[in-house]
Amino acid sequence: MISRLSPARRGLIVTALGSSLTVSWASSYYMRRYVCAKSMEQFAEGHISVVELAAQNRRLPGVEAVIQLDRGAKPLPLGPRANMIFRRSDVL
Known part of the structure; x- marks a missing residue:
């Protein structure tokens, strides 16, 4: 399962984990970063x-x-x- 990162947590988690999936949507100018929920749980532990x-x-x-x-x-x-x-x- 992949969960979307809120802007407040994006820098924290991506920097700490060192990995994320960057996605660009054609309907939006924004780049989105996603991280695996299991990685989030391991980090929080x-x-x-x-x-x-x-x-x-x-x-x-x-x-x-x-x-x-x-x-x-x-x-x-x-x-x-x-x-x-x-x-x-x-x-x-």
Whole structure:
């Protein structure tokens, strides 16, 4: 099964997974990127976003990011516009 990526998650997932299927539709000027649902599930099992961590710990995302960075956890190198994503093994 292939699922369409929302613009907010596209950069995160495609950069982290390193693979996607780019599709161009004749009726649209937009390029669409798709990734296998199984790959998404595997990625979610091993990684967690700073927003999810903050919700679990009842903190603001900015505070959670500072705490995790102070503890030595390194986020994935996804670029300045992306949410921080950590390996679960590094933060839990």
